[in-house]
Amino acid sequence: MRIGIVTDSTADIPSYLVEEHEIRVVPTILVLEGKEYADGTGISREEFYNRLPALQTQPTTAAPSIGDFATPYEALLSQGCDHVISIHAASQLTTIVNVARQAAKEFSDKVTCIDSGSLSLGLGFQALAAAEESESGLRSALEAIESTKKRLQVSAALDTMEYLRRSGRVPGTVATLGGLLSIKPMIELKDGEVKAIGAVRTTKQADERILNFLLGMGDLERLAILHTNAEPRAKKLLNELMNRARKSIPRDILFVNVTAVIGTHLGPNGLGFAAIKK
Numbered sequence: 322m323r324i325g326i327v328t329d330s331t332a333d334i335p336s337y338l339v340e341e342h343e344i345r346v347v348p349t350i351l352v353l354e355g356k357e358y359a360d361g362t363g364i365s366r367e368e369f370y371n372r373l374p375a376l377q378t379q380p381t382t383a384a385p386s387i388g389d390f391a392t393p394y395e396a397l398l399s400q401g402c403d404h405v406i407s408i409h410a411a412s413q414l415t416t417i418v419n420v421a422r423q424a425a426k427e428f429s430d431k432v433t434c435i436d437s438g439s440l441s442l443g444l445g446f447q448a449l450a451a452a453e454e455s456e457s458g459l460r461s462a463l464e465a466i467e468s469t470k471k472r473l474q475v476s477a478a479l480d481t482m483e484y485l486r487r488s489g490r491v492p493g494t495v496a497t498l499g500g501l502l503s504i505k506p507m508i509e510l511k512d513g514e515v516k517a518i519g520a521v522r523t524t525k526q527a528d529e530r531i532l533n534f535l536l537g538m539g540d541l542e543r544l545a546i547l548h549t550n551a552e553p554r555a556k557k558l559l560n561e562l563m564n565r566a567r568k569s570i571p572r573d574i575l576f577v578n579v580t581a582v583i584g585t586h587l588g589p590n591g592l593g594f595a596a597i598k599k
Contacts, residue, residue: 324455325397330360332445342452350383370550390424411513442545442595477593478527484588545575
């Protein structure tokens, strides 16, 4: 049985892995100063984050259309795939997976849509796990997704909670935390919900807290260091992890400047990770 894998651009999967595993990535939409961009086209991530603090109007995001999903489904099935797994960003945070499900109705029972409950490489690692098991059949690919999801942790330290507050993607009680004395809020994305897991007063303390989270996880199967245009911080975190980790960490650690569609809601200078325990 041949399985096709589809995801959306919030998965943040590096292009070389997309090509290697023949994953179809549907771009989400960024609306910036009245202009629509397909995620990853027309504006670089670095340019977006550099412009973000000075923008007079908060950027917005939108899900792809039903047709945007139907096109890769039809292509994969016509090219010999027996089934398509379409896995997407958390439904509590976006309508993307709901749109995908609408598109899937046109293809009888040949497309399975899955809510990853996550974003960025929290989603991306699930898609990669499915792709790696796809040659073993539908059941194996779905089991790989479920196993990955159970062992997943996505955490971050934001420079401010202001962008989440503006976007309305976080409960007011959590957003309030970030307004106190320039506190750096620590958040976790778990089962599609953004949760406050602490707060610190300085960037240095935030970086140390993120490092301690990682060191406390034990042996890791997959790891991505995530940042929103905070490359020097991210590199320092990776170096510290390599120096201090006493347990197994992956050889191929991904290093990702998070896509603008997610960064719109997080703001610049954030640091975090997506990790899968062994």
